[in-house]
Amino acid sequence: MIQLFHVSKCYPGDAPVLDDVTLRIEKGEFVWLTGPSGAGKSTLLKLLFCADQPTSGQILVGGRNVGRLTQAGVPFLRRNIGVVFQDFKLLENRTVVENVGYALEVLGASDSEIRERALRRLEQVGLKHKATSLPLRLSGGEQQRVAIARALVNEPTILLADEPTGNLDPGLTDSILQLLFDANARGTTVVVATHDRGLLSRYHKRTIALDKGKVTSDA
Amino acid sequence: MIAHVAWRLSRRAAVNLWRAPLPSLVSVLTIALALFLGMSFAIGLAFARSLLVSWGAQASITLYLDPATTDDQARALLARVLESEPDADAVYVDRAQALRRLRVDLGDLAGALDGLAQNPLPPTIEVTPRGSPEPAVVRVIAAQLQRLPQVAQVDYGREWLDKLTALGRSLRGFGLGSLIAVLGAALLVVANTIRLAVYARRDEIEIMKLVGATDGYVRMPFLLEGALQGLLGAGLALGSLAAADRWFLPRVQQAFVFASGVAAPQILLSHALLLLGIGALVGLFGSWLAVARFLRT
Numbered sequence: 033m034i035q036l037f038h039v040s041k042c043y044p045g046d047a048p049v050l051d052d053v054t055l056r057i058e059k060g061e062f063v064w065l066t067g068p069s070g071a072g073k074s075t076l077l078k079l080l081f082c083a084d085q086p087t088s089g090q091i092l093v094g095g096r097n098v099g100r101l102t103q104a105g106v107p108f109l110r111r112n113i114g115v116v117f118q119d120f121k122l123l124e125n126r127t128v129v130e131n132v133g134y135a136l137e138v139l140g141a142s143d144s145e146i147r148e149r150a151l152r153r154l155e156q157v158g159l160k161h162k163a164t165s166l167p168l169r170l171s172g173g174e175q176q177r178v179a180i181a182r183a184l185v186n187e188p189t190i191l192l193a194d195e196p197t198g199n200l201d202p203g204l205t206d207s208i209l210q211l212l213f214d215a216n217a218r219g220t221t222v223v224v225a226t227h228d229r230g231l232l233s234r235y236h237k238r239t240i241a242l243d244k245g246k247v248t249s250d251a
Numbered sequence: 252m253i254a255h256v257a258w259r260l261s262r263r264a265a266v267n268l269w270r271a272p273l274p275s276l277v278s279v280l281t282i283a284l285a286l287f288l289g290m291s292f293a294i295g296l297a298f299a300r301s302l303l304v305s306w307g308a309q310a311s312i313t314l315y316l317d318p319a320t321t322d323d324q325a326r327a328l329l330a331r332v333l334e335s336e337p338d339a340d341a342v343y344v345d346r347a348q349a350l351r352r353l354r355v356d357l358g359d360l361a362g363a364l365d366g367l368a369q370n371p372l373p374p375t376i377e378v379t380p381r382g383s384p385e386p387a388v389v390r391v392i393a394a395q396l397q398r399l400p401q402v403a404q405v406d407y408g409r410e411w412l413d414k415l416t417a418l419g420r421s422l423r424g425f426g427l428g429s430l431i432a433v434l435g436a437a438l439l440v441v442a443n444t445i446r447l448a449v450y451a452r453r454d455e456i457e458i459m460k461l462v463g464a465t466d467g468y469v470r471m472p473f474l475l476e477g478a479l480q481g482l483l484g485a486g487l488a489l490g491s492l493a494a495a496d497r498w499f500l501p502r503v504q505q506a507f508v509f510a511s512g513v514a515a516p517q518i519l520l521s522h523a524l525l526l527l528g529i530g531a532l533v534g535l536f537g538s539w540l541a542v543a544r545f546l547r548t
Contacts, residue, residue, distance in 0.1 A: 081461075103466070104465065104466070107460070107463045107464060107465045107466075107468075108463065109463075110460075110461065110462065110463040111462070111463035115461055121454070121457070121458055121461070123454065123455055123458060134458060134459070134462060135462035135463070137259065138459060138462055138463050138464040138465075138468055139463070140253075140255055140256045141255070142255050143255070143259075182462070186462075186463075
């Protein structure tokens with residue numbers, strides 16, 4: 033599903049952010065991507081959804097070489113990838129259901145279809161009753177659940193989450209992670225970047241550790 | 252699906268316009284002002300051009316013949332002139348007739364002519380081009396007639412026509428330059444307004460791109476917004492021009508009494524459509540510039 037071959041990412045004048053990373057993630061896997069701040073976790077995720085380009089090496093996502101994608105091809109790759117961020121990235125002036133339906137709008141779905149699918153996804157994350165609320169009226173945990181609902185609404189084959197619980201109280205972490213485990217159970221390949229070692233010890237999954245841009249362990 | 256998307260994007264463009272009324276109003280007013288000034292220049296130029304053409308048409312061409320030319324030779328020459336210039340009227344004025352005209356023109360002073368031993372005036376052929384030829388056309392006709400036999404001199408108010416031509420050329424150049432300048436200014440204002448709108452909605456654009464929106468999908472509402480601003484600006488300019496046409500132009504025409512017979516240009520449907528088209532294009536192109544730069548970065 034995801035393959036990286038000798039991938040490096042450098043910015044002029046700085047040490048490499050990623051240094052000769054080679055790894056393979058199978059379809060349907062759940063993977064922790066861990067390491068201290070600055071290890072290269074977020075950069076690796078950005079390369080996977082084409083927000084950045086590697087300096088060298090090859091990346092295959094869903095069998096497609098992202099380095100060979102044209103600018104016009106990137107959106108079509110992204111439609112198969114859901115992304116969740118630490119800061120949620122919700123539109124403050126749109127309601128919860130509009131935020132979730134946003135991913136369907138670009139696919140050309142009708143208004144009724146968008147609403148129906150967005151509500152169904154909100155029901156799965158337990159927020160159907162907040163469908164018409166604005167995001168700022170929700171708690172951090174609720175906002176992250178909305179972000180996960182948006183990432184999953186068009187049923188992507190890959191879900192990338194960058195520190196999805198980083199801004200949340202510890203008590204909310206488990207409920208958010210459960211949504212990611214549920215998505216994985218339905219067949220979605222999930223990659224979660226976190227520096228929270230407590231999560232790794234509580235939930236035993238494949239863990240890829242990065243340090244200074246290099247893969248230090250994969251178990 | 253295309254209908255859904257088109258409807259959604261159009262709705263979004265209208266909503267965006269509504270949500271940021273002040274910047275949109277600035278764009279609309281700028282486009283309206285630019286188009287109003289541009290169209291006023293065009294109308295002014297068209298009026299000046301009609302005026303110049305009418306003045307050019309009034310300048311008749313006088314062929315002064317050799318004093319030794321007989322009446323028969325002069326009439327034969329007149330026939331040649333009429334044959335070579337089918338779009339002109341021509342009359343032969345013999346020496347006696349010329350003297351009679353001079354007497355009439357001199358009025359009380361006509362007695363001074365009694366002392367002349369002989370008639371000093373040459374016979375002439377007066378050629379008046381029909382229609383409203385351009386000064387350049389009058390000049391060409393005069394040059395052709397100059398080559399005919401027995402024609403000693405040709406007078407067609409050359410200096411006057413040259414000045415008219417130069418004036419017409421200057422007006423055209425100035426009008427075109429001004430039009431380009433005001434439309435360019437409008438384009439920049441629209442581009443900057445849309446750039447502000449794009450910047451204000453950068454989070455939305457980032458999320459749109461994140462969930463797989465193509466550049467075209469991101470760009471389209473902004474282009475529609477620009478085109479809408481352009482159309483509204485053009486509509487406003489048209490309204491102002493129609494008002495000026497109704498209340499201001501008749502007074503101008505009265506002031507130019509010497510230009511009687513020259514009709515003030517009218518705003519036709521084709522002009523209105525052209526103006527709306529230019530307005531939409533200015534808005535569209537301004538938006539394109541703003542969004543293209545943002546998408547590149």
